[in-house]
Amino acid sequence: MTEIRQPTPRRGTNLPRMGDFNLTVILEAIRRSSGGLSRVELAQIVGLSPQTISNISRRLLDQQLIVEAGKEGSGPGKPRTILRLNPAGMYAVGVHLDPAVITFVVLNLLGDVVRHSRMATPGGDPAGVITSIAEQIQVLIEESGVDATKIAGLGVAVPGPIDLDEGSVVEPPLLTRWNRVRIREALTEATGLETLVDKDVTSAAVAETWAGGASGAGSFVFMYMGTGIGCGIVLNDEVVRGTSGNAGEIGHIVVDPDGPLCDCGQRGCVKSSAIPQVVVAEAQEAGVLDGRHEGSDGPEVQERFAELCDKADAGDEKAIAILAKSATLVARAVSVVTNTLDVERVVFGGPFWGRVSPYFLERVPALLDTNNAARMIHGLEVVGTGVGEDVGAIGAACLVLEHTLAPRAQRLLLEG
Amino acid sequence: MTEIRQPTPRRGTNLPRMGDFNLTVILEAIRRSSGGLSRVELAQIVGLSPQTISNISRRLLDQQLIVEAGKEGSGPGKPRTILRLNPAGMYAVGVHLDPAVITFVVLNLLGDVVRHSRMATPGGDPAGVITSIAEQIQVLIEESGVDATKIAGLGVAVPGPIDLDEGSVVEPPLLTRWNRVRIREALTEATGLETLVDKDVTSAAVAETWAGGASGAGSFVFMYMGTGIGCGIVLNDEVVRGTSGNAGEIGHIVVDPDGPLCDCGQRGCVKSSAIPQVVVAEAQEAGVLDGRHEGSDGPEVQERFAELCDKADAGDEKAIAILAKSATLVARAVSVVTNTLDVERVVFGGPFWGRVSPYFLERVPALLDTNNAARMIHGLEVVGTGVGEDVGAIGAACLVLEHTLAPRAQRLLLEG
DNA sequence: CGAGGGGCATCAGTGACTGAGATCCGGCAG
C-alpha cells in the first residue's frame, strides 16, 4: 500500500536516501537521452564525480535496469561504453477505467507497450467490475509473457474526483454507483500487485514525462481531450497532484459568454461549451450532422464526433467552423492555465485528440501566444502527445515507473 | 548574483548539500513552531536521530541563527532545552516597487519588521528611480541600527511581467518607461547587497510562508488585491514561480458574462470587472459615490475606494451590494485557480484587502465551497493574511530569507 | 538525600561521495 502524496512537515534526509536519489537521477539522465550515455557524459550531466557514476552504474547493472550497449570510439583513447536502459529490466501494468471502456497495458522500462487489451466498461456493481479488471490483468500478464517478478506494480487511472489518501474513486459524474470505492485496496488484494491510483489526466501527464520524449521534460500542461476536459500539470519535471490528487479540474473555466448555462450557474464553461458531446450537438443543430439524437452515451458521441471530423476533413466549411470554434474555446481555457502557471509547453492528447489535432494545431498556438502574459519573455510551445490514444492506460503504468524510478524530491525525505 | 529559478536537467546531490539541507529543515521546524522546540521534539518532527539534531543545533548556535531559551521541565528527568530563532541572527531588506508607492522594510529572522519607510514612486527615468531606491535603502539600514554584516541581502518585489533570468522588469502596464530594466544588477551594484527580484504577488506568497504563521504552510494560493489582481502560488511549502517567474497571472479569467469588454477581446475578465478602479467607477455610476471623475491614478482610486468602504461600513445597501458583487466575481476567479491546483487554503491580502475583508470573508468561503471540485474530499480554508498591508515589501525581504534558509529541494541539487 | 528518568553529548561505525593514481583499451606512428 503505497502513498503518492506528500506529507506536509518537511523531514530531513540521510545517506541511503541520497544514494537512492542519485541512482534515480542517473537513470533519468539515461532515460531522457536518445541512444544512451557513457559514464563520462553522465558525470558531466548530473554533476557527480566519475567514480560515483561508476559505482551507481554498477548498481544499475546489477539490478538489470541498464545494460552496456556497445562502445563509441571517436578519436584516440579508450572508447566510451554506452549505457542504455534495459527494456526488460522492469515492467508495469496500467489500467484506465473510463466510463465507456477499460484499457489495459503492460509497459516495459522504456515506456513501450508490450501488450494491450480493452473491454467495454461493465455497468454493474463496482465490486464486480473490479473483479473483472483483476481477472483481465492476470490474463494480460500471462499473454504478455513477461517475467512476473519484474513487474513493479499496477497503476490505475480513474476519472476524478478521487481521494488519494484512500485510493478511492469519489462519485465521478459518468460512473454512477462508484461512490468512494476504494479501488486501490481492492486491486492490491485481488492482484497481489502494489497498486497506485491517480486521476486519468494526471496519469496522462505522467505518461508524457515517461514515454513522451522531449515534450515530457520541464514544465508543461497536458490537455486531456476525453469525454470531458481536464489537464495534468508538470512543473520542473515533477507532477503536481494537489492536496487530494484532484489538481487539473478546469471544466468550469468560462470561455464563451454566449455559451449554454452550466450546472455551476455560470454561462459558457469549457466543459459545457467545448466537450465532444456539446460539439456534436451543435453540429446537429447546424445541420452538419443529421438529426438522429439517439444516445448521448460514450460510443455514440465518439462515432458522431468522428463523423463530424470526417466532414471537416472532406472540406465541409460548416464542420470546419464548428471545430475551429471549439479550438478557440479550448485555447481560452488553456490560456488561463498557462498564465496561472507560466509553463513552457502545452501538450494535447486523449481519445478525441487524434481526429481534431490538425484543426487545433492550426489555431491554438497563435491564440495562446496572443494571450500569453509572458509573451515578451518566452514563447509557448504547443504539441500533440506522441504517446497516442492509450495515454490514460499508459500513464497509469507510468505512475508505477515514476513512483519507483523518478528522481522526485520526495524520495529524499525521511518518512513520517 | 543569485538565480532563483531551477535548471531543468536534474542533477545529483552530495554529502555537504545534504548537511546544509538538513540544517534548513531543522531551522524551518523551529521557525514554524510557536515558542521553540527542544532537540528531542526536533528529532521526532524531522525524523533525524537526536545526535544529528545535536550536531546541527550546534552549527545553528554557532551561526547565531538560534539561541537556547530556557528550559521546559514537565515531570521527572532533565528538562528540555528550548531552541528558538535568534531574531538578530539575520536581517533582510525588502523593497516593493509599486506604480504608486515604494515601500521599504528591514526584517529580522522572525519576519518582524524592524524598520520601514515609504516614498511616492518618482515618475522619471528608471535609472534615477533605482538610484533613489538605493539611497533610501542605505538610509533605512542606518536608521534601523542593525549589524550590517548580518544583512543577508536585498529582495525586490515588482509588478509583472518580469524576466527572472535577467532580473528585469518587463513593461508592466502601469510603469511606463520600465522596459526590460535590469533592476537586479543595478541594485546589486548600487547597494553591494546580494539582490533577488520577483513578482509582487509571488513575494506576497513568500511573505505568508515566512511571516504568516500557520496559514503559510502546505499548499495555498495568495490572492493579492492591489491595483490589479494576481496570485502567488505555494505547493507543498514551495513557491511556484513558473518558467520565467511569471506564474500567477490570473487577470484574464472570465468571471462576469455581462461584464465590460477587456483588451484581450473577452468580456468580463476579472481584471476588468473586479479591480478597485472598476469597482469605484461602478459605484460612481450607481450614484453611491459622487460624480467627480477626476483621476484614475493610484492614490485617487485608493481614496475613493476607501470612501465606498466607509459607506458600506455605515450600512449603505448599494455600497454593500457593489462590494458583494466584487467578492462574488473574485471568488469565481479564485475557484478556477483552486480547482486547477487543488490547494487547501486561499489567503487574501494586499493593499486593498484590509477594507474589504469583512465583505469578502462573509461571502467567498461559501462560494468557493460550492464550486470546489474536491468538495467531497476536503474543504477549502479562506483566511486574510496576518502579514498586513506591507505584504509586498515584507515578501520581498522574505525572498532573501527563503532563498538563504528555506529547505527548498533545489538546495540539494548540484549546480549547473 | 538518593533513586529514577529523560535530555543530551561522546565515541565509534557505516556508507556515499571525492581525489589521486592505476589500469584498460583502441588508434596511430614508426
Next chain:
DNA sequence: CTGCCGGATCTCAGTCACTGATGCCCCTCG
C-alpha cells in the same frame, strides 16, 4: 608488428554526515 599516447574507467584510500550504543547531566519525586 610494436610501442606510444590519450581518454575512459577502475581501485584505493580519505572525508564527512548520519546512526547506534553508551554514559553523563540535571531535575523531580519519594
